[in-house]
Amino acid sequence: MSSSSSFQALGRLLRYARGYRGRIIAATCCSILNKLFDIAPEILIGIAIDVVVNQEQSFVAKLGFVEAREQILVLGVLTFLIWAGESLFEYLYQILWRNLAQRLQSDLRQDAYEHVQRLDMGFFESKSSGQLVSIMNDDVNQLERFLDGGANSLIQVFVTVVAVGAVFMVLSPQIALLAFTPIPIIIWGAFYFQRKAGPVYAEVREKVGELAGRLSNNLGGIATIKSFTAEAREAERLRQSSEAYVEANRKAIRISSAFIPIIRMAILVGFLATFILGGLKTLDGSLNVGAYGVLVFLTQRLLWPLTGLAQVIDLFERAMASTRRILDLLTTPVQVQDGGEGLTAPVKGEVRFEGLSFHYPSSGVGVNDIELTVAAGSTLALVGATGSGKSTLVKLLLRFYQPEQGDIYLDGKSLARLDMQQLRQNIGLVSQDVFLFEGSIRDNIAYGRPEASEEEMVAAARVAEAWEFIERLPQGLDTPVGERGVRLSGGQRQRLSLARALLKDPPVLILDEATSAVDNETEAAIQRSLRKIAHGRTVIMIAHRLSTIVHADSIVVVDQGRIAEQGRHAELLARNGLYAAQWRVQTGEIAPAPERVFA
Numbered sequence: 001m002s003s004s005s006s007f008q009a010l011g012r013l014l015r016y017a018r019g020y021r022g023r024i025i026a027a028t029c030c031s032i033l034n035k036l037f038d039i040a041p042e043i044l045i046g047i048a049i050d051v052v053v054n055q056e057q058s059f060v061a062k063l064g065f066v067e068a069r070e071q072i073l074v075l076g077v078l079t080f081l082i083w084a085g086e087s088l089f090e091y092l093y094q095i096l097w098r099n100l101a102q103r104l105q106s107d108l109r110q111d112a113y114e115h116v117q118r119l120d121m122g123f124f125e126s127k128s129s130g131q132l133v134s135i136m137n138d139d140v141n142q143l144e145r146f147l148d149g150g151a152n153s154l155i156q157v158f159v160t161v162v163a164v165g166a167v168f169m170v171l172s173p174q175i176a177l178l179a180f181t182p183i184p185i186i187i188w189g190a191f192y193f194q195r196k197a198g199p200v201y202a203e204v205r206e207k208v209g210e211l212a213g214r215l216s217n218n219l220g221g222i223a224t225i226k227s228f229t230a231e232a233r234e235a236e237r238l239r240q241s242s243e244a245y246v247e248a249n250r251k252a253i254r255i256s257s258a259f260i261p262i263i264r265m266a267i268l269v270g271f272l273a274t275f276i277l278g279g280l281k282t283l284d285g286s287l288n289v290g291a292y293g294v295l296v297f298l299t300q301r302l303l304w305p306l307t308g309l310a311q312v313i314d315l316f317e318r319a320m321a322s323t324r325r326i327l328d329l330l331t332t333p334v335q336v337q338d339g340g341e342g343l344t345a346p347v348k349g350e351v352r353f354e355g356l357s358f359h360y361p362s363s364g365v366g367v368n369d370i371e372l373t374v375a376a377g378s379t380l381a382l383v384g385a386t387g388s389g390k391s392t393l394v395k396l397l398l399r400f401y402q403p404e405q406g407d408i409y410l411d412g413k414s415l416a417r418l419d420m421q422q423l424r425q426n427i428g429l430v431s432q433d434v435f436l437f438e439g440s441i442r443d444n445i446a447y448g449r450p451e452a453s454e455e456e457m458v459a460a461a462r463v464a465e466a467w468e469f470i471e472r473l474p475q476g477l478d479t480p481v482g483e484r485g486v487r488l489s490g491g492q493r494q495r496l497s498l499a500r501a502l503l504k505d506p507p508v509l510i511l512d513e514a515t516s517a518v519d520n521e522t523e524a525a526i527q528r529s530l531r532k533i534a535h536g537r538t539v540i541m542i543a544h545r546l547s548t549i550v551h552a553d554s555i556v557v558v559d560q561g562r563i564a565e566q567g568r569h570a571e572l573l574a575r576n577g578l579y580a581a582q583w584r585v586q587t588g589e590i591a592p593a594p595e596r597v598f599a
C-alpha cells in the first residue's frame, strides 16, 4: 500500500459520506475558527508588551486609543472576546465532529451488515464470521476514533502552519524564511512516515481479523475442544494469533515512535533561528520588542501541534486501513441478483429443475444436468450417498447460489426473475442442523411470522409435536432457549424448527434430513406430523433412512451430482439398482456392499 492508496481510501470515504457534506463543512469551519481564536492570545501578548513599552507610540495608539490605560482596557475586552470565541467554537466542533463520528459509524455498520446479508453463501464460506464481525466492529470503531479527534487535529495543524506563517510574514519575512525551513522537512517526514505506516497498519487490521476469527470459531466449538481435550493446543493456537497481532503492532509502534523526536529536532532549528535572529534584530532596533515576543511565542505554538502530527497521521493511517476494509465489504458484488417479479397467488408449489448445473468454486464439485419436476402438492424424496449433491439441490432452490446453467422454476416462473423475498417466504426449510436464535421459544417459533397469534403458534407447535414439552416448562412459550438453543435437547430443537416452518405455512416445505439427528420417538413424532403437514403442499425431503420415505410420490436417487434413478418405492425396488441395493442393506436382507452404501 502506498500513501496514495490512503488518500484513495479517503476519497472513497468522502464519496460514501456525500450525505454528510453539510455537517463535515460546518465541523471543519468550527475547527478552523477555534484554531484562529486559539493562537490570537499570543498576538495579544505581543501587543500588550508593545503597549507597555511604547505607550503613546504603540500599535493600539495608532488605532485611536491614545491613552495607555485605555489601551490596556481595550486589550482586556479583546482578550475576553477571543477566549469566549475560542470556547464557543471548541464546543461546536466537538459536538459536530463527535456526532458525525457517531452517525457515520452507525450508518456504515448498518449498511455493511445489510449488504452482507444480501451476499450469496459462497461469500460466507470464504470469510469467517469472526473476520466479518471484526470489520463491522473494530474497523468501524477505528474510523470513529479518527473522526472523534483526529480529523479536527489534522485540520488545526494545517491552520496553525498557515496562520502562524502569515503572522511571521507580516512581522518579519526574513525570520519567517528561517523559522519555516524545517516545515518542508517535517511534511516530507510525515509523508514518509505515512508511506511506511500504511502497509504496517493494513497488516495490523489483518491480524485483528484473524484473531477475531479464531476466537469466535473456538468459542463456537467449545464443546468439541473440551471433548477432545484440545484446550492446550487451542490456547497455543490463539496465543500464536495473538502474538502475530502484537508483532504487527510492534512494527507500527517502532515507526510512529521515531517520528516525534525527529520532528522535535527539526522544529528546534526553526525555534533557535527565531530566538537568536529575532533577538539580535530587536537589540539593533530593526524589530519591535512586541513583535519579537509574538514570534517567540508563536514558534512555541507551532511546535506542539507539529509533534502531534505523527499521532494524527498514525490515527489517519489506521482509520484509512480500516476504511478500505469496510468499503471493500460494502462493494462486494452481489452474485445472486433479486429478480423482483412477484408470484401469482395462490402459490401452487410446482417445482421444476431444468438442465441445472452448479459447482462450488472452492471444490469444483456440485450437480450436473438436473431435470426434475415436482408436481404441486406432491412429496419428493431425495436419497443418495453422502456428498452426492442432495443438499446442493435444496440450496439452489433457496437461491443461496447462482446456477451455472439451467434454471429452477416455481409455478412456472424462473427463480432468477423472482422476488427473492417472495420466493423464500413460500419455502419452509427444516434442516438437520437447526439454528435457534437467542430469545424465547415464542420468538423462535414466530421467527418467520412475528405477527402470528398465540393460538396459531400453539397450533403449529401441536402439529410439530412440540407443544407437549413446551407446556411442561415452567415458563412455557417464554422459556429462554439460550445461544443457538443450547438449553434445549436436540429433539426439542428439531421439533421447534418444524413448528417454526409450519407457522410460516409455506406451499413448499423442505426437510433436509430433518429426522437424522433425533431419537426414535422424535422421528416417529415428526413422521406423524409430516403426514398431516404434507397435505396440500409440496414437500421435498432428504432422507437416509429409506423407511421414512416409502410413501413418497416420487423418489430420486442422486449419485455424484446426477440423477441416477427415479420412481416410486415399488418401481425402484423392481428396477433392482442403487435404491434396491440400499433398501436390502437397510432392511437387513444382505450385508452392505461398501461402494453402494448411501449413508
Ligand SMILES: Nc1ncnc2c1ncn2[C@@H]1O[C@H](COP(=O)(O)OP(=O)(O)OP(=O)(O)O)[C@@H](O)[C@H]1O
Pocket: 125, 360, 361, 362, 363, 364, 365, 366, 384, 385, 386, 387, 388, 389, 390, 391, 392, 393
Ligand atoms: N460450500 C461448499 N463448498 C465446496 N464444496 C461443497 C460445499 N458444500 C458441499 N460441497 C461439496 O459438494 C458435494 C455435495 O454436497 P451436498 O451437501 O449437496 O451433499 P449431500 O448429498 O447433501 O450429502 P449428505 O447426505 O452427506 O448431507 C460434496 O462433495 C461436498 O463436499
